[in-house]
Amino acid sequence: MTTAGETRPGLVVLIAFFVTLSGRFTLDRVGFDVPVVNDVRVPLFLVLLLSLFLEAYHTGGHPVEGGQALLGILALLGYQAMSVFWVPPGSVTGPMLGDLLAIAGLLVVYFNLAAWDRDQVTATTLKLFHAAAWVYFLAAASGRGHQANGRWAALGGGPNVFIRIMILGMITSLYLYLRSGENLIWLVPIPAFLFGAIASGSRGGIVALGVTIAVALLAIRPRIDFDRIAKPLALVAVLGTVLVITAGPSIAGYVQSRFVEATIGQGYASSRDVLFQMALRIFFQHPILGTGLNGFYTVTDLGFGERYVHNLPLSIAAEGGFVGLALLLTAWLGLWHAYTRVPLRERSLEARTAAYCGIFIGAASLFSGDYYDARLMWILLLLAAVRPAPVTVASPR
Template structure:
């Protein structure tokens, strides 16, 4: 129950009651009541379960140090910078990470298994909602439940990864591979070029990791099924988005080199970093210094955003956080790197790759959560030497 509630809180994002026509002060941001219920549920569960230490706490501290530094940077923001909502976002990320670390310390693989299954269910819900014709943006890009196309593509690709996870976990039952073409179709229909590139990056990383273990004979049947279902899907539903794909991916991107102003944002962030190389412009300082107008509040690239607003100090902490997570994951013996942990790592890598093209600090929360689930595990019981046991018995 706590895991399900934590997932809802993490997935909900900045959903407000205003979207459904309700305006209630304080609780307008649904994170407020959801966090209160989540923390209360976690406290009750901890009371029954007792204290259970986990390994990988250093990785959590590395991420919290980065978030703490970003919060501290409000001290040197330019005059007139709005920082309240951003500080709230950082606190929300920190709270979620502490919750997931506590859950993983109890039973990492079970918590991760439930989380991945919930992602799979969410992917189906998002896909069916968008396929029904609802949630699309003005240009026809697929989206769902008030989130944008760049959120939608993340859920679609994670849905595909969790399909592979369920396939392997079930003893390679082919039925779990059937949704993959649908989720890939949804990813393309989102029009998110960054999401597609992030998928390519994740596939490349995965192939490098599993290359020595590739068994092409074993992969033939699954690939044939995915290709067959994908072909049927393209023939039946492809014409509905064919013109859109042509204009978005081919004409605009390849023909015109359209980059959705990302090139402008990236250059501006680099310029601000070069002007303030040590501490940066402070939290949300990019929006104030760049003066690009309403709507361009963030860089859409996590490292560049931290460089512009946190300077070299922020970049060092970002790299340290990533390295800490990687070292915690690598410190696990190969036998203890469960399927759940490896799947969470690939999902986290994918979200991290999308953070190079879209989203702000709060949109990176799923990356931190998934990488943390891959890195943290319950502490192993310490073996007591036989001589010590004998001494204790005699005493």
């Protein structure tokens, strides 16, 4: 049993990570159909909440800074849930309400974990993402999970999920490199994960990586030491060249057709442009409150095809209107304010890494995914913003 001030145990963090990463995995994928618990989030959440309750019972409460960031996100999720009262007739809202409730539950869990020991919780979470990236990469490299068109995926998730894990693997490689005192061994996985990201064929994910790199360069530009980074860059370049020479031919034709011919030559956008235009049209038709939760799918009547916009702000604009967009902006600004309240020199490596991971997921959410797929963005940005309050010791009288 631990007491206040000691390093937090990792069991609750481990359970929270698996609940977060499991997504909407259902037992029917493996041949079972069990009512209620068919969605594995139900039993996993029960285990997670019980573990959190027992830990909180033993350790008591902890003062925290940055709590307003959580309130901003919960306000947005609460408004989205409340929008079921004005959805179009025939809208199916139950599954999406469950998604919003799951996101809120995960945020409350991670908020409490961060209040105990934010840096330790974040460090453990980043290491788990790195391990997950290896598992996903090796599974995909073995040929399991590939789509019919050759796009890499693994463990039941699609290519857009796969690339998110690959890029998080790259970022956590850099984190482990810096945390280890610049041990070059931690940079070795970066070319492999980048190879997997390209093999996923997710153009939005590649753009999101570019956005993240641009933001990082703007942030660290005044402090770049070119002599210090020369050796790491050379190592990554050499390993990347070797990987391209040895494994590149296996996906060369696919990259040519997906990225060059389809995207540049034909302007193919996987119907994203059409979905974005539909979302904007719905927003202009319902500018104040939107169509309500899952209203986009009901109004557009796209059948069994696309069920959501694949762009988080546009989804909220169409289904939540101006009020939803204002709450989204408020949530982001709340996270930014809580994060920047800590002077740059005092921000931990864990907080900065979580912020960049969250920025990447946020940028990726402009091109793929729905509300639940954005959960990693909210969790990682929350871990970057929330921190235990400093313990004040009363002076003796």
